[in-house]
Amino acid sequence: MTLVWIDDTKIDALNFRAETIPDAVSGKKKQKITFDFKVTSAEYHDIAVLLYKMEFRIRVPEKEMDFFAAISNYSTSITNLYKENQVADYKLELTEKA
Numbered sequence: 863m864t865l866v867w868i869d870d871t872k873i874d875a876l877n878f879r880a881e882t883i884p885d886a887v888s889g890k891k892k893q894k895i896t897f898d899f900k901v902t903s904a905e906y907h908d909i910a911v912l913l914y915k916m917e918f919r920i921r922v923p924e925k926e927m928d929f930f931a932a933i934s935n936y937s938t939s940i941t942n943l944y945k946e947n948q949v950a951d952y953k954l955e956l957t958e959k960a
């Protein structure tokens with residue numbers, strides 16, 4: 863498991879992958895991270911509000927990463943976690959802002 867901070871929210875990331883990609887306009891290298899994480903019914907509202915921001919400060923201490931990013935792709939196994947005792951699998955891809 864890899865600890866990822868999205869703004870001030872701690873995420874226990876599974877299947878964490880980091881890469882650098884070229885910016886389509888400038889050609890400069892940008893960081894991109896992809897990971898999975900679990901979201902419970904109890905956490906759902908706070909995570910939904912956080913992700914609706916679309917842009918974040920990302921910190922991955924063990925990889926010495928700290929950058930501003932936007933969501934480039936995401937999915938979830940359950941779209942309505944308001945029913946108690948459910949857990950969804952989220953997949954999130956964040957790309958560094960140019």
